[in-house]
Amino acid sequence: MYARPSMRVLVLGAGLAGLSAAVRAAREGASVLVVEGAGQVGGLASSIQVDGWWLDHGPHRFWSRDERTLAFARQMLGENIVESERRSRIVLLGRSFEYPLRPGDALSKLPARILARAIADWLLERARHWARPRPDANFEDWVVKRFGRTLHELFFGQYTEKAWGAPCSTISADWAAQRISQTGLLDAAASMLLPGRGAEQRSLAARFLYPKRGGIGALAQACATHLRELGGEIALEARVERVELHGGRARAIHARRADGGVERFDCDALISTIPLPRLLGALDDGTSGRNDAGASGLRHRAVRFVHLEVARPRLSPNHWIYLPEKHLAAHRATEFKNFSDHGLPVDRTAVCVEFTCAKDDALWSMPERELARLAESDLARIGLLEQGEARLLATQVLEHAYPIYDLGYKRRVDAALAIAKTVPNIRTTGRQGLHRYNNMDHSLAMGWHAAKGLANTLDATRPVREARADERVAAESRWFG
Template sequence: MQTFVLGAGLAGLSCAEALVRAGQSVTVLEKESAVGGMARSFKLEPYCVDLGPHRFHTNSTTVDAQLQTWLRGDLLLRQRLSRILLRGRFFDYPLNPQNVLTSLPPSLLLRAFSDWAMARGSERLRHREHDNFESWVVAHFGRTLYDIFFGPYTEKAWGIPGAHISADWARQRIGHRGLWDVLKQALRPVAAGRPRSLTTEFYYPRRGGIGAITQAAREAVVAGGGCVLTDSCVRALELRRDSGGPGHRVARIRLDGGRTLALDAGAQVVSTLALPALARALRPLPPTPVLSSAGQLRYVAILFIYLEVDQARVSPDHWIYLPEAHLRTHRISEIKNFSDASSPGPKTALCCEITCRVGDATWRLGLDQAARLAEMDLVRAGLVQAGSTRGLALRRLARAYPIYDLEYRGHLECVRAGLAQVTNLHTTGRQGLFRYNNMDHSIAMGQQVARGLVSGAAQGGERAAAAVASEEVFFG
């Protein structure tokens, strides 16, 4: 069977590799000149940096085994460290109760506890379903902790008020039932031989940055007889009526530059493209409600500002969250702390992230302006000296985070129902499912769709892919 996979990120390449392993004919089409998608790396001499910081961790033994095979074990196992810098103090991330108890002033702690007790009391009297992030967190942690820890960073990173963000986000990122559960968990003794925790260790390729994973995946696809075409941007999917039913099938794929690929009668298409882009690429276009819902699926964009700093190291952290509103940067990361090989020499390099919307004033900043702005934030945060940094490069990512606003579920269902009318088109991965996920999830999502195609149960494969990371609580 012939399969075209759209997009050579982790989901697309994992799917392609599983298909070639099953003896199928696969062509991967990638618009960029290199594979990797969001999990790509690039050289900024002498550094090798990622598109924002990436730590690999997984609960899945299948995904773990896949990673070990691709990288032939050439992986570093790192102790994870990320913190929140707030009011001049560092707090562990995910929040650690001992650390919070010892770092907040007693008066604030007292207020936090009384707020939380009041919120719990009122919940007991009158249980309510919380549909938005703010009310969910306030009900579970109290107003004071929301205002200090949960609200500012989330609202800064998403660019919308917490009351406009779906409670799905709180359930996925926080997961605990509330402050009481966090405290109980912290007080529980650590069992001997307890398995490695997602929150304590992660893998990182010894060389080549996080992008070494997709490079290895690409090699595996090619070694298995598959074809990976970069600089191949998919512009349109031409449909024809499905002779066997009421739906349509993809008959031809049109690429940038006028190239077209004709599909065999039984050929399949797996797309890891963003759903709005995919819906708009169909010819004929899908019905207006589907297009309109696709247009309502929104994203946070990120401007990545890479700086070199005239000092050996800024902090021991892989990344530091900066929730305070007076700083434009919301997170910084230091590549040296991921791998020495990625940061040779006496200086260090930082990646400063600012969330924005495509086309806004932040998105349009040039390197000099952006580097000045980032340095100002770092100086105010007490992390570097004024005049000690040099702008290295900028990168922009338009669809960095899917926005789980209060309406996204309805729009997503409408788009997925519309796309389901195209019987040989299957969507997967972070963009194809509009799912805030991690790298291991994208690998599993790609593998699930491949499994479905190989076993002749493509819809089952798509459902299994959509179920990945839907219940799990995880941190980036």
């Protein structure tokens, strides 16, 4: 199976982290095989084609503050690229606000009573914090301290509780620190004090790249093509079930094929980007039995996506719209035509509606047609379309969409990583491999980093240091969604 008789590197998972790791290992001269459970590459950032539409898992805008990662994405996509500025909105109190919030827009639309309460709350929180600084106990605490309770309840609390299915007081403050940009506020202040400056900063933060054709999945497809040109290979529909350990090192993996058969692949080193509990559950030294994957306690929030077609040229000029209010079941709607309309029908549009859920709740098991009706009714309630106007294109589900940051997650991630690190020729990375809520560019950078120097050493003795660097890369993560 390996194309070259050099060091054999197995990469588990063909999402962006796995593909970038594979490309780097191949460029460094290793024989690389990527083993992917799904029928296509891209993981969370993959796309499917239905009736001429490219459908992604919700909105996927690509940008990076790291020039090398940006250059890598540009190199992969070549001419197949469009560059845009984000237009997103948040629908609240029957009004549509620009998101990130703009002071002029928010001031003119928020009812005076709420605005006055928001300012008073914010001042009160600042005074409290100044008089008696305290550490952030949880998500709610973090947001209230910085934005005040009124804005927390209005803009952050409702959305977060809907998306996570848990009270904000049970979610780690890390999630807020990683995902909520305070530059929105600073930018707002700058735009009021220094005309022009805020707008410039905002436009820089809002810029993004997207494939002209093929949906966001075109980025992973381009990485896969590049990998194959370098001699690397990809085995699709091969679900890793077991990692054979001998003498404390990973020697082979066993993968279940779509036809039910099991295939064994040898390796000298292994880079895993599959969910960390799944990797731990697969480690098998033949004596002590496998680790119980569930014992890690690391959990994910799932998302179901409903793709609808509507016979109108466009529903709105926005890329995506947040729906925080609890009377709506969905939490976000995305119109892909606004990301790129190359080669798409001119007289119709497609909209993706997202529902976060847990594996055992009603939304998870709701029949496809019923979920589509719910999606349509939510869009009708915010006035985006008329009931009965939409046609179901497809539904999709992501079981591992969002790593859950509950209050004890950090301790559990550290414990799980400590187990993975006992096997010196395994490096675990990427969003799933580190249980880290990060963006596409971070996954690319993490994979790239994990494969660094691998081909020059059969020893692969630096996993701890590499993982810490991965954490640093991911810590730059800043978007709300």
